Amino acid sequence: MGRRAAIVGFGQTKGSSSRRDVTGVELINEAVRAALADAGLGIGDIDAVVIGNMDHFEGVNYVDMWSVEGSGGVMKPVFKVTTGGTTGTSVAISAYYHVASGMFDRVLAIGWEKNSESDTTGAIITAYDPFWERPNMAGAIGGLAVDASRYMHDYGATERDGARVTVRERLHALNNPFAHLQQEWMRGKDAVFLVDALVASKENKVLAYPLRMSDMCPRTDAAAALIFAAEGTAEKIAPIPAWVLAVANRHNFVYYGDLDWSRNETLEAAAKKVFATAGIREPLKEVDVCELYLPYSYAGLAWMESIGFCGPGQGPQLLWDGVTDMDGELPVNPSGGVMSSNPIGATGIIRVGEAAIQIMRKAGTRQVGKDVNVAMATGFGGCYWADVMLLGRKKPV
Amino acid sequence: MSGKKAFLEGRIKVPYKWYAGETGSRFLSALRDGCELWGTRCPGCGRVYVPAAKNCWECFRPADEWVQVSDTGTVESFTIARRPDEMFGLAPPVVYGLIRLGGAGGSLLHIIGGVNPDDVRVGMQVKAVYAEKRSGRILDIKYFAPLGE
Numbered sequence: 424m425g426r427r428a429a430i431v432g433f434g435q436t437k438g439s440s441s442r443r444d445v446t447g448v449e450l451i452n453e454a455v456r457a458a459l460a461d462a463g464l465g466i467g468d469i470d471a472v473v474i475g476n477m478d479h480f481e482g483v484n485y486v487d488m489w490s491v492e493g494s495g496g497v498m499k500p501v502f503k504v505t506t507g508g509t510t511g512t513s514v515a516i517s518a519y520y521h522v523a524s525g526m527f528d529r530v531l532a533i534g535w536e537k538n539s540e541s542d543t544t545g546a547i548i549t550a551y552d553p554f555w556e557r558p559n560m561a562g563a564i565g566g567l568a569v570d571a572s573r574y575m576h577d578y579g580a581t582e583r584d585g586a587r588v589t590v591r592e593r594l595h596a597l598n599n600p601f602a603h604l605q606q607e608w609m610r611g612k613d614a615v616f617l618v619d620a621l622v623a624s625k626e627n628k629v630l631a632y633p634l635r636m637s638d639m640c641p642r643t644d645a646a647a648a649l650i651f652a653a654e655g656t657a658e659k660i661a662p663i664p665a666w667v668l669a670v671a672n673r674h675n676f677v678y679y680g681d682l683d684w685s686r687n688e689t690l691e692a693a694a695k696k697v698f699a700t701a702g703i704r705e706p707l708k709e710v711d712v713c714e715l716y717l718p719y720s721y722a723g724l725a726w727m728e729s730i731g732f733c734g735p736g737q738g739p740q741l742l743w744d745g746v747t748d749m750d751g752e753l754p755v756n757p758s759g760g761v762m763s764s765n766p767i768g769a770t771g772i773i774r775v776g777e778a779a780i781q782i783m784r785k786a787g788t789r790q791v792g793k794d795v796n797v798a799m800a801t802g803f804g805g806c807y808w809a810d811v812m813l814l815g816r817k818k819p820v
Numbered sequence: 821m822s823g824k825k826a827f828l829e830g831r832i833k834v835p836y837k838w839y840a841g842e843t844g845s846r847f848l849s850a851l852r853d854g855c856e857l858w859g860t861r862c863p864g865c866g867r868v869y870v871p872a873a874k875n876c877w878e879c880f881r882p883a884d885e886w887v888q889v890s891d892t893g894t895v896e897s898f899t900i901a902r903r904p905d906e907m908f909g910l911a912p913p914v915v916y917g918l919i920r921l922g923g924a925g926g927s928l929l930h931i932i933g934g935v936n937p938d939d940v941r942v943g944m945q946v947k948a949v950y951a952e953k954r955s956g957r958i959l960d961i962k963y964f965a966p967l968g969e
């Protein structure tokens with residue numbers, strides 16, 4: 424298990440289509456300053472830095488070096504982590520490992536991306552095997568569309584079910600001043616009315632069947648940073664530290680064709696592992712809030728089942744019953760989630776940070792209305808790779 | 821196929837558009853429009869960054885005092901690249917120098933020209949020679965040439 428560790432600070436920049444006023448390095452600096460200010464620390468208090476993004480999105484292949492002006496990593500141990508879409512959660516997990524190992528007391532975890540500076544699809548294609556998949560594939564949307572159409576086939580889910588997930592994320596994003604997409608026209612409107620509007624809209628074009636524009640996340644420029652601290656130090660920094668209860672990552676295959684498209688095996692296995700570690704038997708009852716890496720709408724149906732919040736095919740029911748809305752039994756993505764901001768390398772850090780601030784009671788207008796003792800954050804990337812981090816108000820036993 | 825080693829030739833071509841940000845843009849505009857070199861000074865430690873940096877690396881605070889620096893400097897070290905490379909845009913021989921401009925806290929990596937490569941020396945005084953057509957990039961300084969004796 425290692426030494427106990429907690430999150431004691433979180434900072435992020437507001438998501439934006441294009442931050443032309445700053446370089447990537449300067450964007451990183453804004454998030455790091457915000458995290459340090461949140462924890463009441465100076466850069467001199469930081470023992471090590473873990474940083475991550477996807478190199479090809481900005482075309483800088485040595486980000487750990489390039490970013491020190493922003494990261495504050497000058498003359499400190501700096502460690503770069505890149506694992507695709509899971510980069511942010513892998514950075515957080517790695518920073519946690521640094522502290523849990525006993526080697527470092529206060530570790531800064533940074534994720535960032537300026538998607539505006541490149542062609543996201545072009546860059547994603549470079550992640551795939553040059554022989555077997557690069558000549559044929561068309562970036563991220565195609566893979567997710569295949570996932571959605573299989574789920575619809577297996578359980579009779581409809582595009583209205585997908586749109587209902589979108590509506591939840593959009594409405595939640597209106598409570599989050601850092602969210603990229605702020606669809607003001609949706610504010611205060613009824614969920615069924617909004618679902619009907621999305622499904623009937625002519626402007627809401629199909630990108631790859633069954634996915635329309637409204638089913639996808641945006642491309643975002645943003646940076647985010649977390650500070651992890653060891654037991655004994657954490658309590659002195661934060662009035663309510665967010666303790667790491669359990670982490671897991673599960674990675675499986677390289678090729679799309681090798682996946683079992685009827686389920687999300689890595690998320691299933693990683694969730695099972697963290698629940699076992701934390702002694703959680705009934706996830707829906709025992710987890711109080713979630714920040715899940717749902718990059719597209721239908722993931723809010725199928726992946727809820729993979730995590731074990733409901734049985735196979737029951738995702739739509741859980742959703743329509745309002746269980747995952749802000750006032751539901753298990754609020755999912757009070758931040759508006761990935762569907763509202765996707766600065767890829769920062770996205771996982773934001774999931775973990777948003778889960779942490781629910782425990783720390785620092786979520787402001789997006790604070791859920793109930794006590795938060797256990798919060799869950801996930802990361803998604805690669806060829807359906809999963810990271811999961813479970814945070815708690817109480818120290819793990 | 822037996823006996824043949826299959827291979828695939830490729831080239832990664834992804835378009836990029838990097839923004840210099842407000843700090844970098846101010847440096848590049850002054851270079852392009854006025855052939856002036858400006859740095860930023862950190863009020864904490866006094867270090868002057870050329871090209872201008874938004875934040876002091878040492879003090880982790882904004883380096884927000886703009887100061888004009890001399891376009892004359894000293895060669896801290898150099899080398900002569902003599903082999904051509906397909907991925908490199910300049911024709912060899914190219915003299916690379918680290919040039920410490922008057923008042924700057926570090927050296928600027930640039931090209932030394934207007935001189936026989938064999939005559940370049942560490943400690944030599946050089947001065948910026950500007951490109952006639954400037955477009956807001958670091959090669960708006962064409963090269964640094966030795967100051968006449």
Ligand SMILES: [Zn+2]
Pocket residue numbers: 862863864865866867876877878879880
């Ligand atoms: Zn300084």
